[in-house]
Amino acid sequence: MTAGQAELFRANRGCWVFGERADREQYALLSAQGIVRQAIEIDGxxxxxxxxxxxxxxxxxxxxxxxxxxxxxRL
Known part of the structure; x- marks a missing residue:
């Protein structure tokens, strides 16, 4: 992982209010400036x-x- 990827992950991984549906998701897409920059397989x-x-x-x-x-x- 590059420094830029790590920074994007820290900025996007959150402090979010997730509903119950989020517990069933397998993947997350992280974006910046309207473009998907990373895909994450959710461990938890x-x-x-x-x-x-x-x-x-x-x-x-x-x-x-x-x-x-x-x-x-683009998103």
């Missing part, structure tokens, strides 16, 4: 301050179906 959602949650997972690489379908494309 962890509780953080204020009743919010953050994403934990691993970056998907080129060659993975989800990565190739979304990364580099």
């Amino acid at each position: 959602l962890v509780s953080v301050a204020g009743g919010r949650r953050a994403i934990e997972g691993r970056f998907l690489e080129a060659g993975h179906l989800v990565h190739d379908a979304y990364v580099g494309k």
Whole structure:
């Protein structure tokens, strides 16, 4: 993972208010300036301050179906 990828992940992984549906999701797409920059396979959602949650997972690489379908494309 490059420094830029790590920074994007830290900025996007969150402190989000996720509904119940989020617990069933397998993947997350991280974007910047309207373009998908990363795809993450979700390992779990962890509780953080204020009743919010953050994403934990691993970056998907080129060659993975989800990565190739979304990364580099406009939302």
